[in-house]
Amino acid sequence: MDRIEQQIVQYVDEHKEEYIRFLGDLVKINSITGYEKKAQEFVRKKMEEFGAETEFLEPDLKKMFEKFPEVAQVPSIGEEGLDMPLMTDDKFTYEQIMASTYDRLKSYKDRPNLIGRIKGTGGGKSLILNGHIDTVPVGDASKWKHDPFGAEIEDGKMYGRGTVDMKGGIATMVFAVEALQKLGIKLKGDLMMQSVVNEEHAGGGALGAVTAGLTADAAIVVEPSGNSQTIQDGSCGGVYWQVVIKGREAHAGARWKDGEHYGVSANEKSACIITSLLKMESEVNKNETLMSFCIGKLHGGTYATASAPECVMNGVAYFFPKLGTGPAGINKVKKLIRDAVMNVDDPWLKANPPELKFQHYDDAYKLDGSKDAILKEVAGCIKDVLDKEPGVTVAGGGGDARHLGNQGGIPAIYYGPGSAVMAHSTDEYIELDDYIKGIKVLAVAVYRWCNGV
Ligand SMILES: [Zn+2]
Structure with missing residues (x-):
């Protein structure tokens, strides 16, 4: 690691408490799929504090269906909409959704994606960091030992709905970028943060971002890919x-x-x-x-x-x-x-x-093996920052890299803190140690990628 990278790691170590506090505050804001806006406003404020240019961008459902009719889905709110049977046996159409009785599912009104930009100085590679702000419902709250929206900490773990899937990832993205900004590290390539809606079930937030033409030389989706040590280069x-x-x-x-x-x-x-x-x-x-x-x-x-x-x-x-x-x-x-x-x-x-x-x-997704520069970059950062041998697997569930990769044509990988095993479960938690490690690796990866270090 060069001198700047050592500074980044040290900076992250010195600000752990603040990162944990922010994650707790974010977990306390209920953002179950369909009710994402308040959490987006909270994250937006943080991005603006460290100088990102931000924008709220509602996914355009009609355009999504025009551009990507094979994969566009009906938006979902919690479990609502998932039982909407197709009139044909093959795929959804925009007209079918408009003709349905599911009035709340006819647009993404008041469900904006949050876009944060740090403009590069020129001559570097651009990068998208992507995460989803929505979470699955709590399920039977009486089965939880911890308050699902309490962000309680016990034995180095923070409990709550969305801790690992994936408010931990959203916060990792935010603080990786904040560390670079606070240290005054200039990036040559443009950097974009995306906090998208409706990843759970529909993927309409990420598809909306792709439909709006948002692109970059590579993308990292900050999902829990394996305790900050493993990268996933595909999803089911x-x-x-x-x-x-x-x-x-x-x-x-x-x-x-x-x-x-x-x-x-x-x-x-x-x-x-x-x-x-x-x-x-x-x-x-x-x-x-x-x-x-x-x-x-x-x-x-x-x-x-x-x-x-x-x-x-x-x-x-x-x-x-x-x-x-x-x-x-x-x-x-x-x-x-x-x-x-x-x-x-x-x-x-x-x-x-x-x-x-x-x-x-x-749709399932796999990174094109001939465009794996971003995978190699992050693998190198895991090795250098954590002194661990990076693993590479395919995610057992679905994820938004599919839209960035398949429809957006952006080489995309999953890398983020925590294990997907705990996602969607009762007493969902994230290991806080993992979270901090993820911030370090991601910050160094952004610095190296955007500057061609
Ligand atoms: Zn997720």
Whole structure:
């Protein structure tokens, strides 16, 4: 590390308490998906304090659908909107959302992305730092040992919804840049901070930023990628599906009528479809695990003494980028699911085909190996700043690098503090030591990247 880099690390060490306080204050502002604005205002104020030029930019839903019809999604608010079935079996359209009854999901009004800019002096490489300000809901608050919005600290961990996913990352981004600014370190390349909305489920914040034309030579999405020591160079996609199976309702005594099978329970037919879907999954995973097929909900029937007239199943198929990135991967997984559901060798299901609808989908992402300069840069910083061997993996869930990378054409990686294992969980926490390490590595990475050091 050169003299300036040593100064950066020392500066971060001297300001730990302030960083922890800010993160706690940010966690205390509830910013569940759909209610992001107050937290954005809080972060904006901090960015302006250290001289960033800031802007609120609402994602333009109509333009997103015009530009990226294959991947644009209906906005979501908490869990609302996730159950909106597609009218066609293939993809959402802007017109469908406008015609729906989900009035709150027709635009990103009052849900702005926050953009902060530090203009470079010229001649360097530009960089985007990206994080999402929204969090998933709390779930059953009575199951939490710590107040989900209390930012309580115990044994070096801060607890609360969004601590690791990813207010820790947002604060890491903010303080990495602040350290450079406070030390008076000039950057040659332009630096942009993005605090985006609606990453959870829809990804509309990041897609909105890409649609608005925001770009750079590379991007770092500050998600929890593995305790400030591991980089993720890709993320999974997901296809949410619903199957409605029909039966023939009859009293239990009428199951066999004149020796014929008369009362057909949709529940027993669901077994054939489940078997077929799991067979598809195991074939896909024959050589390596590429898909996680989850049957999350199963509901059918009215009485114990009558065959179920209907059975509804809901779930998601997560898939690794090796199955395909961008729209190609989504379409491939949809076809696998469709074939498994529709081609079951059963006379009843042949005569009464189930209804399959897709409800939501994300594309998988993988960094183009020929454009991995940003990955090498951050890996070098982990080694030099933390004296650790950097790891590289693919994120098991989805993330916004997909939009920056697939639709924006920006070489993007995930690097940030904490472990995604704790994301979305009860008693979510971040290791504060990790958080501080992340700030150091990121600050040095920004300095090296933008200045060509
Ligand atoms: Zn996240």
